[in-house]
Amino acid sequence: MSGSHSNVGWLSRMGIGAQVLVTAALALVALLLVNWLVARPGLRHRFDLTSASSNTLSTATLALLDRLESDIQVDILYRDMNAPLTALGQEVIVRTDKLLVLMEEAAGGRLAIQVVDTADQEAWTIRQQELRLRGYENGLVISNGERREFLALSGDLAVFDIGNPVPETFIPPRIQQFDAERAIVGAILDVTEGAERHVYFTYGFGELDALDVVENSGLGMLSDELEGDGLRVHRWNFLEDGPLPDDCAAVAVVGPQVGWPEDMYAEVVEYVEAGGRLLVAAETVPEMLRKSDVPDLLAHFGLEVSEGRIMHPLLDRRTGLVVQGQQECEVHVVTGDLMSRHPILSALRGVGGSFSVPIAHRVQVGVQPPDGVAQVLLRSSPDSWLDAPPCDRRYDAQLDGTFKSFPLAATVQRPPMVDVEAPTGLGTVPEVRIVALGSESMLTNAALQNPTFRSSDVLRGAFNWLLDREHRIIMEPGDPDLRFLPRERPESAVFVIRVAQYYLPLAALLVSLLVWLLRTRGSRRVALKTSRIEESAG
Amino acid sequence: MIGTFVVARRELSGLFMAPFTWIVLLVVLFINGLLFSSFLYQTQGNVTATLSESMTGPSFWLWMIFLPALLSMRLVAEESRSGTLEYLLTAPVSDAAVVLGKFLAATGFLALLWSSSLIYAVTLDYAGGPPDWPAVIGTWFGTILVSGLFVSIGMLASTSTSTPLLAAFLSMVSCLMWIAIPFLAANIMAYLVPLLTSTAAEQAVLAERMGSVVASMDALRHFSRSFQMGVLDTAEIVFFLTWISFFLFLTARSIEARRWRG
Numbered sequence: 001m002s003g004s005h006s007n008v009g010w011l012s013r014m015g016i017g018a019q020v021l022v023t024a025a026l027a028l029v030a031l032l033l034v035n036w037l038v039a040r041p042g043l044r045h046r047f048d049l050t051s052a053s054s055n056t057l058s059t060a061t062l063a064l065l066d067r068l069e070s071d072i073q074v075d076i077l078y079r080d081m082n083a084p085l086t087a088l089g090q091e092v093i094v095r096t097d098k099l100l101v102l103m104e105e106a107a108g109g110r111l112a113i114q115v116v117d118t119a120d121q122e123a124w125t126i127r128q129q130e131l132r133l134r135g136y137e138n139g140l141v142i143s144n145g146e147r148r149e150f151l152a153l154s155g156d157l158a159v160f161d162i163g164n165p166v167p168e169t170f171i172p173p174r175i176q177q178f179d180a181e182r183a184i185v186g187a188i189l190d191v192t193e194g195a196e197r198h199v200y201f202t203y204g205f206g207e208l209d210a211l212d213v214v215e216n217s218g219l220g221m222l223s224d225e226l227e228g229d230g231l232r233v234h235r236w237n238f239l240e241d242g243p244l245p246d247d248c249a250a251v252a253v254v255g256p257q258v259g260w261p262e263d264m265y266a267e268v269v270e271y272v273e274a275g276g277r278l279l280v281a282a283e284t285v286p287e288m289l290r291k292s293d294v295p296d297l298l299a300h301f302g303l304e305v306s307e308g309r310i311m312h313p314l315l316d317r318r319t320g321l322v323v324q325g326q327q328e329c330e331v332h333v334v335t336g337d338l339m340s341r342h343p344i345l346s347a348l349r350g351v352g353g354s355f356s357v358p359i360a361h362r363v364q365v366g367v368q369p370p371d372g373v374a375q376v377l378l379r380s381s382p383d384s385w386l387d388a389p390p391c392d393r394r395y396d397a398q399l400d401g402t403f404k405s406f407p408l409a410a411t412v413q414r415p416p417m418v419d420v421e422a423p424t425g426l427g428t429v430p431e432v433r434i435v436a437l438g439s440e441s442m443l444t445n446a447a448l449q450n451p452t453f454r455s456s457d458v459l460r461g462a463f464n465w466l467l468d469r470e471h472r473i474i475m476e477p478g479d480p481d482l483r484f485l486p487r488e489r490p491e492s493a494v495f496v497i498r499v500a501q502y503y504l505p506l507a508a509l510l511v512s513l514l515v516w517l518l519r520t521r522g523s524r525r526v527a528l529k530t531s532r533i534e535e536s537a538g
Numbered sequence: 539m540i541g542t543f544v545v546a547r548r549e550l551s552g553l554f555m556a557p558f559t560w561i562v563l564l565v566v567l568f569i570n571g572l573l574f575s576s577f578l579y580q581t582q583g584n585v586t587a588t589l590s591e592s593m594t595g596p597s598f599w600l601w602m603i604f605l606p607a608l609l610s611m612r613l614v615a616e617e618s619r620s621g622t623l624e625y626l627l628t629a630p631v632s633d634a635a636v637v638l639g640k641f642l643a644a645t646g647f648l649a650l651l652w653s654s655s656l657i658y659a660v661t662l663d664y665a666g667g668p669p670d671w672p673a674v675i676g677t678w679f680g681t682i683l684v685s686g687l688f689v690s691i692g693m694l695a696s697t698s699t700s701t702p703l704l705a706a707f708l709s710m711v712s713c714l715m716w717i718a719i720p721f722l723a724a725n726i727m728a729y730l731v732p733l734l735t736s737t738a739a740e741q742a743v744l745a746e747r748m749g750s751v752v753a754s755m756d757a758l759r760h761f762s763r764s765f766q767m768g769v770l771d772t773a774e775i776v777f778f779l780t781w782i783s784f785f786l787f788l789t790a791r792s793i794e795a796r797r798w799r800g
């Protein structure tokens with residue numbers, strides 16, 4: 001009998017055990033399933049709690065990562081920065097790491113991150129050889145196969161201000177700008193784009209020289225800026241170089257003073273009609289502008305350029321009187337309210353920036369393209385007038401008309417006007433894009449050297465828009481959002497340290513003593529009550 | 539539900555009446571205070587970096603190995619040894635309520651302990667270095683979830699024995715194992731993957747798949763990619779809640795098993 005009982009007990013236990021195991025296994029499966037489900041993009045939601053949205057990637061970055069077609073490798077090669085930037089360098093490293101984590105998740109396996117231990121000499125040497133690096137770089141290497149770009153911690157990922165270490169006039173070091181997202185996205189683009197992008201500046205017909213960095217009227221500084229953005233700048237003359245090369249990504253026509261040969265004009269028109277990209281800036285002198293092909297070229301695409309130039313009255317600071325006839329009447333300060341809502345200007349508008357346009361003709365939309373859009377990019381101030389030739393900078397009601405805001409630049413965006421084959425991947429979408437500027441002067445070395453003009457961002461923006469790289473320009477520099485204890489009051493840090501190190505543990509000690517006291521008194525009362533009960537019972 | 543709160547209240551008041559709890563509290567506050575001061579000095583007064591390091595740095599994970607083990611030892615194994623657990627289990631509350639109540643008490647205690655970081659943040663704010671409050675609160679919420687996970691692991695390990703010291707040891711090892719999963723798995727995979735595959739391509743694929751499985755269980759990774767950055771991520775919240783539920787479920791089953799084990 002007893003043997004039979006123990007047999008049943010053993011079987012029951014086995015049954016219950018098996019039941020528990022199966023339930024646990026089912027629970028585990030359910031857990032894994034739920035976790036898998038909630039990690040799906042549609043169901044997953046992330047809420048960035050940081051006040052500077054430092055954990056939110058811009059839409060441009062997300063779009064780029066979403067359409068990545070090749071695997072990107074990010075090698076992290078950090079080193080401590082020298083004093084006094086050590087702590088700030090560390091801060092940039094932490095922020096960049098967070099950014100890379102976000103990018104890695106958004107890229108869906110297309111972005112791999114590898115931390116290279118620069119302290120491990122052997123591992124570092126091997127990786128250094130693999131990456132074909134020299135020296136002891138501090139930053140990131142973005143690679144796509146054999147194409148790679150290095151981003152320096154100081155300069156690319158962030159801009160530091162070393163401050164002033166002199167005690168009397170001490171200014172602490174700081175992070176001026178946190179640019180990691182923009183820099184990484186730019187580098188990814190550079191290493192993923194199929195080929196280098198080439199911009200051809202027409203040359204030989206009075207145009208400004210794209211490679212001249214010496215003369216004020218040269219465009220060399222602009223070319224340097226474009227080269228910095230990963231573009232290659234060339235001069236192009238149809239008579240010497242023949243038709244536009246196949247690798248032409250954009251044509252720039254800056255201030256021709258005479259007409260082109262017919263073949264050259266036809267070549268440019270055909271290129272643009274087939275989905276080419278064109279930047280045109282009008283020659284300053286009305287007579288030369290008239291002689292050039294620029295008015296006809298723009299009219300072909302629905303834009304009109306005036307021979308006269310836009311002026312605005314100037315207020316004499318000493319007398320308070322309105323003056324005319326001075327060169328300053330032709331320098332137009334374009335503030336946010338005079339900029340259109342165009343991708344070229346969105347970053348500048350976003351940060352409340354402004355820039356100057358010197359010596360400009362009116363460029364307006366004549367005919368809207370039937371299947372695209374032509375729009376004014378910039379305007380002059382509302383009290384401007386159009387000074388008719390000979391442009392003496394003086395208002396003449398009979399010639400110059402009324403005071404109002406005049407368009408200084410315009411853009412055209414439309415599908416190709418002839419049948420073309422669409423490329424795949426990250427290649428530029430076939431689309432006609434034109435930027436027409438009323439001023440050639442805003443592109444010159446003189447303008448770019450002048451810190452009050454600040455026109456380089458707009459020009460880079462214009463070229464990036466032309467080349468379908470808006471993400472480079474709509475991404476604003478990150479807010480460093482640094483929170484430090486006030487350095488001018490060292491006692492504040494002392495107070496914080498005292499609270500953390502002494503006051504808080506001391507407060508806990510006092511509460512614990514209070515609890516101990518109450519507990520002891522409570523247990524004494526209980527003991528007293530018990531002894532009285534026992535006495536009365538006895 | 540009422541039973542859960544009754545048990546939680548009983549356990550919390552029991553915790554705060556025990557000298558052991560206050561000793562733990564004092565030691566943690568003192569060491570955390572020292573570390574916080576050191577971080578503040580190292581980062582030259584960087585409020586965000588100091589708070590992040592003190593709330594989520596290596597010291598936090600070190601505490602996560604010891605504290606849940608000590609608490610769960612007291613909550614389960616010590617009660618089992620003294621026999622009070624049997625009284626509790628025969629009380630008119632379900633096993634689940636007992637387990638959940640104890641879990642809430644231990645997690646609540648740890649939440650209180652980690653709220654010292656909020657006091658540091660208030661002090662920094664008062665001293666002129668305002669922290670990024672929403673992010674700090676989000677990180678604090680994450681530390682509570684991590685604490686909950688490790689308390690639940692510790693409680694499960696503690697149910698396997700009625701010897702408190704052994705229970706504490708088992709809990710510590712379990713918590714350590716959970717933290718060390720990625721490191722252990724990487725070593726195991728380095729040996730295992732070449733044995734299971736023949737070509738380099740297969741090795742890469744298998745290593746990647748196993749790596750993703752391991753990463754999906756890596757609590758450090760889940761925490762560092764969301765709460766530590768000041769992000770509330772629904773997938774990460776669900777990760778912690780589901781694993782907590784799973785371990786609590788196993789704990790309840792393990793306590794229930796005492797009945798049929800005899």
